[in-house]
């Protein structure tokens with residue numbers, strides 16, 4: 033860490049303050065303060081578009097110890113030949129700020145090209161270290177998530193509400209339609225998956241392409257009537273699902289087309305809203321890589337990767353729908369499925385990144401469904 037870091041404060045909406053030091057960009061910034069319990073995975077978490085507008089607190093004390101893998105062009109997120117980010121979940125750091133106990137600036141890992149503080153600085157993202165993030169996590173668990181601000185000594189003050197992003201999905205969704213064709217498959221031979229991008233993590237694309245699907249990626253508010261597809265995939269994304277009225281209307285229409293639909297996280301909430309159920313904001317959300325979910329009917333428990341602040345209200349699921357997974361910690365709905373059509377979704381992340389990929393088989397299952405109904 034720099035020899036003489038600037039002092040910094042994290043100020044929360046409830047008036048509480050935590051004092052630490054600046055790392056990354058020395059710039060004051062506000063946002064919704066949320067915590068993750070993940071011990072690793074900061075390159076993927078910080079670039080997850082679902083964190084747009086949020087200041088992320090790492091409950092686990094040490095961050096940055098394995099550096100940042102930015103080959104081949106250090107500083108910028110490398111892309112593969114199709115333009116999909118390598119090692120990261122989008123082309124930029126998405127969080128508004130990063131709150132840690134200790135930020136390692138001498139990483140040790142064969143793939144590390146840059147230290148975490150330098151990466152944040154180059155991307156204009158402020159961090160604060162020296163915070164008791166476990167005490168802070170307990171406070172958020174008691175008070176619920178709050179707006180907060182990182183204030184860095186000697187920089188311009190910001191107000192708490194300056195961190196609110198009016199429509200975060202609009203911010204992170206793709207700008208237009210693009211088609212990704214799997215390697216070694218003749219055009220037209222692969223099943224076509226329309227991916228509604230509300231802020232899709234890159235690993236969703238990688239997972240679909242690895243299963244030899246052709247992916248037509250469309251913006252969150254795109255009208256699907258001009259697109260021929262065999263299966264519809266609803267991505268993750270930031271903010272309140274009720275702000276995605278256009279996507280909800282698209283999905284409602286797609287139910288009557290009868291093609292398989294699968295959703296992840298925001299996609300699960302959007303599917304529920306399209307079915308007529310309700311969603312609500314959880315007091316402090318689920319963020320981390322160790323969330324246990326029990327599958328209805330099997331009693332099998334999976335350890336899942338999660339990052340969400342909203343959930344589907346179980347009792348509002350209409351006739352013909354049922355909860356598919358339940359969170360073993362707090363009993364909230366972690367997935368839904370239709371009894372009448374090939375429509376299902378999960379609140380957790382089967383694509384991991386970061387985290388366990390024990391449930392990646394759900395993407396295989398969806399592709400089997402698509403191939404079976406083609």
Ligand SMILES: NC(=O)CC[C@H](N)C(=O)O
Pocket residue numbers: 082267268269270271272273296297298299339340341342343
């Ligand atoms: N990862 C996600 O898709 C998050 C969904 C939604 N924005 C939530 O916080 O619940």
